[in-house]
Amino acid sequence: MRRAVALLFPILVIASPISAQQPGPQPLVGPIDHFEFMSRYDFQLEANVLSGDNGKQYRWDAHYGGAVDVVNYVKGRLTFVGDYEAVLGSELRPFDPNQGNYILEPAGSWFVGDNELSFVFHHVSRHLSDRPKTFAVAYNLIEGRYLRKFTFGDGTSVAVRAGGGRLAQHSQVDYTWALDWDVMARRRMNPHVEWYGRSTGEMFGVDPLVRNENRGVQYTTRLELGTRLTGTKADLELFVGAEHRLDASLIDFVPVSWAIAGFRIVSK
Numbered sequence: 001m002r003r004a005v006a007l008l009f010p011i012l013v014i015a016s017p018i019s020a021q022q023p024g025p026q027p028l029v030g031p032i033d034h035f036e037f038m039s040r041y042d043f044q045l046e047a048n049v050l051s052g053d054n055g056k057q058y059r060w061d062a063h064y065g066g067a068v069d070v071v072n073y074v075k076g077r078l079t080f081v082g083d084y085e086a087v088l089g090s091e092l093r094p095f096d097p098n099q100g101n102y103i104l105e106p107a108g109s110w111f112v113g114d115n116e117l118s119f120v121f122h123h124v125s126r127h128l129s130d131r132p133k134t135f136a137v138a139y140n141l142i143e144g145r146y147l148r149k150f151t152f153g154d155g156t157s158v159a160v161r162a163g164g165g166r167l168a169q170h171s172q173v174d175y176t177w178a179l180d181w182d183v184m185a186r187r188r189m190n191p192h193v194e195w196y197g198r199s200t201g202e203m204f205g206v207d208p209l210v211r212n213e214n215r216g217v218q219y220t221t222r223l224e225l226g227t228r229l230t231g232t233k234a235d236l237e238l239f240v241g242a243e244h245r246l247d248a249s250l251i252d253f254v255p256v257s258w259a260i261a262g263f264r265i266v267s268k
Contacts, residue, residue, distance in 0.1 A: 026149075031075060040072070041067070042067045043066035046064075046262060049262060052258040057089040058256060059089050060086075061087055077108075077109055082105075096130070100126075101124065103123065105120060107121070117146060128250070137173065139175060141168065143165025156187050156188075161181065174207050174210035175218075184199075192229065193227060193230070198225075218246040223243075234265050238263050239262060242260065244256075
């Protein structure tokens with residue numbers, strides 16, 4: 001457990017001062033020894049309640065999506081990710097969806113030992129729900145990514161996914177480059193229960209000429225602590241944590257921080 005904490009600690013320190021979550025392919029222990037078609041499918045169904053003084057605009061945050069390994073060609077894999085996020089407030093009704101955000105991502109990878117290096121095309125598109133919007137808010141990111149799953153004999157594992165790249169196209173955003181990470185440490189307590197800690201986040205460089213404003217580097221960070229209950233066909237995660245999200249509103253483009261509590265159903 002000490003080794004897992006040592007691996008996780010530097011990123012948790014980055015996230016903890018203010019403590020978003022990106023979907024993506026799960027890191028593997030290493031390459032397989034034979035060709036497979038549609039070899040893996042991971043999904044998530046998640047809902048969070050959000051705290052803070054922005055309840056009319058931000059009360060609930062929900063995700064539904066998954067990642068599929070279309071082809072595993074022994075030394076790497078072709079993957080595709082799709083995710084939909086709904087942000088709900090209470091401006092027009094008690095449960096008022098005001099944003100719908102989409103992520104689409106094809107990628108191809110190559111293993112170097114047990115380390116997986118991936119070339120990724122990452123598309124994000126943001127939309128208003130039940131509100132007029134005639135302009136696009138979106139960007140395309142070309143990035144390189146590193147994936148690795150470390151396992152230890154005491155029932156502990158650490159999954160790392162980290163990447164960085166430059167924007168190839170963007171609409172109504174001032175981002176120029178991006179870094180992102182997703183690090184999760186898990187500790188099995190018994191055959192039915194695990195404890196976990198997770199840090200996710202993004203950093204964006206910005207072009208001050210787009211809005212005539214030098215905002216400096218913008219970031220989103222999220223820290224989760226929770227328990228994972230093992231089921232027959234899927235697992236249930238229950239968690240609490242905190243999040244700082246850049247440009248939470250696609251109209252105002254201001255950061256917002258909140259505490260979170262929620263659940264996530266994930267595939268085996």
